[in-house]
Amino acid sequence: MKSDPIKSLDPRVGRLPQTDNPTKPPLDQFSTFEVFVQPAPGKPFRHEGPVHAPGLEMAYVLAKEAFTRRFTCSSLFVADTHDVHVFAPDEQSPPMHDMADKAATFTTFEIFQLPRRGKQAVQTGAIEATSPQEALALAHRQCTTTPMPYAFWAMDRRAIRFTSPEEQDFWQTLPDKKFRDAAAYKGGEKLQRFLDTPR
């Protein structure tokens, strides 16, 4: 290895394994999954953002710490970004679906509304439909909110990794973890006391 002009003062850096293998071809990027968090029991789920992961279960595991390690949380779910169907009424014509298909089976879709661009999508309920397009069309038609939300989201429940009842205790000790909140350190007060001490 060539001599490195910068030597880190972090002892962990010197211990890192040598992994430079220029012949190894890069692997594909992970795809993304959308993360939805319920801040307290009975409250609607809110869209918090995406995680990268190699699969739905891994996405759930990684989302838990990426999005619920600080603030109160009672439940969490994730869905592949491709399974989140979106309809923005101002920009798209109503979604097409074949109502005539009597044989089609109904499944449950979780419905979210995005009030405006740049806001968080919030869960508004569930709709029985035969396709995501039908669920979105129904959500749009049933919506009485003014102004009309910027977008509707629909997700087939079967594509969602929910938090199971026995996993609800994941967040039980979260309120105790004050050390994750800068306010708990009262750094300013300590500094002031130090500065006020006559020397």
Next chain:
Amino acid sequence: MTALQELLYKIADDQLIIGHRNSEWTGFGPLLEEDIAFSSMAQDKVGQSYALYQMLNSLGEPPPDTVAFMREASLFRNCQLVELPNGEYDFSLIRHFLFDTAEALRFEMLTQSSHIPLAELSKKIRGELRYHTLHANTWIRQLGSATEESITRLQHSLEYALPYALGIFEPSPYEDELIDARIFAGEQALYLRWQEVVEEVLRPTQLSLPAWGSLTPRLGGRQGRHTEHLAHLLEEMSEVFRIDPAAEW
């Protein structure tokens, strides 16, 4: 030292040392989300050790910071598995899986402990441990069936770590006393449950376990006999604290 104190020290020391080791990945994790998750869990483990050191303090032992930062390596009761250097991520994941499986089962058994504060703590941290094992199992199942490289790396680390993992269950001189007093059902009972869970998690993967009987456990940690790595770890961990042990943080 009483049977209860010895039990609490070995569990607390395991949690502190693995927590510190795993925290060494902070900022170096293989992907952002995993860096955050692994660091959070390391923080949980140090927090669990703190709760146990507080319990020891209430039994007459020195305060948590003193026992964590001022003891020599030979006074630590952790198993050798937790003090080994991180190496590459495959080893850290395998250690996480083998250790956390045992840890979650141990605390599950301790929810029945006759020492009420220990039983209550065990119930309180159940959710944390449930997440830690979900995280470990999901990664092991993912990478244990992914590419030739991931499978070979995990298999290699598994074979290296297993003898040390058996050191988790090194019997205490107080086994009978702990069992009779219903404080803890004992290392042998824990070991048997651990074997079952490890086999069950690995079954759907392409990783293979050697015959249990062919392994020689790495013992000694519970009696204060450690690898050379623990002293270095303690030196680094307590470097700032020892500059001024009376400082208020």
